[in-house]
Amino acid sequence: MRCASVKKKNSKEACAANAVAGHTLCGRHIRVKSVTLWKDVHRQEVNGLIKCQAVWKGWKVRRMIKLAGPGAMKRSICANDEDVCTCLEKERESPLNYFGLEENGKVWWFSFGTLWDWSTRSIEPSNPYTKVPLTQDTLFRLRKLYLLRRRYRMALPAEIKTLNERMTRRWTTLCQIFRSHGFADVHPLNFVDIDRNGFRTIFRLLHDDLAAMNPKPYRLLEYCARGLRHSELPTYNYMLMSTTMLHFILMESNSYEIVFQLMSAIYRC
Structure with missing residues (x-):
């Protein structure tokens, strides 16, 4: 210091x-x-910086609470009193770790980690209480919150240590995004066998396709560049990093065109 x-x-x-x-x-x-x-x-300048920082932090928190869904700031409307996995009472859960969804006039709440883990187990996840499939809006909010938590370096849900199961769950999340844009036939088992050479090829092909766009999506190009630049990592780390970059690319764009280009790169690798 x-x-x-x-x-x-x-x-x-x-x-x-x-x-x-x-x-x-x-x-x-x-x-x-x-x-x-x-x-x-420099008190005047410092006070200005503190004010800017407070505005930024406030906006960041409000953004996450909005994505957390109904009941984040009013737990009395929630139909269930405890989280289905942790058994934590609804009043004790932090708004930043809360996730709620509305279904048939009722609000069901979960700890973020609970619903995230549940959603990665199936290509068509459902409400653990009612078995009603989760809507695309609910899944989008869930994935967006995961992206923001990673970006803001907040605690993330623990993952399974086995590489094969871990990759299957990550591809499950990616396939949910593919399906939300109309690619209804994709399944995680179609992609879990992609190796490190396959990922390098995917990033190279996707980088070339994105570079030809006007205007160029520079942030997405940087994600592809990371996938190519860190190809010397150990296989375990590189495979996890690659799926993380693909998740970032899809969530940053939320665009059919980008999804189509990624699917094209995958099937050409």
Whole structure:
């Protein structure tokens, strides 16, 4: 951690020295009787930055609560009192870990990790309580929340350690996205045998197709570049990273055109 003082008495520059262990000042400034702190000199700018940060954090939280669905801020409307897996009471679940869905006038709630794990077990997941298939809107919100949790470095649901089962579940999620865009015949078993060479080919073909678009989707191109750039990773890590990049590509775009191009790359690999 850097020293919290300015470099000199009448300077506005921050001291570049490291702070002494257990203190906020460096060895030189810790002996000074009257220390001018950098944050006091730049208080107006710092307050502006704090306000911007507060606005950003507030928007981020409100976005996640909106995706969490009905009942996130009003648990009294929920039909079930406990999570089906963790048995956690509805009043004790954090809004950021909550997920609710409305079905036939009733609101059912789950811990995010519970419903995510449940949804990855079947190509056509259903409500654990009623066995009614989950709607495309519910699955989209669930996948979007997963994407945001990964992006914001929040806790993610634990995955099975076995590579084959793990890949099957990840392809199940991808196939759900394919089906939501009209590719009704796809199934995870069609893709679980794709190896690292196959993923490299998919990323190369998809990168070339995306690069030909106008305007170019630079973020999607970067995901493809990561898949090509990190191909030297151990097989286990590379396979997981590849499916994560494919998930990002599909969720960032939410476009039939991108889904079609990815399906084309998969069948050409």
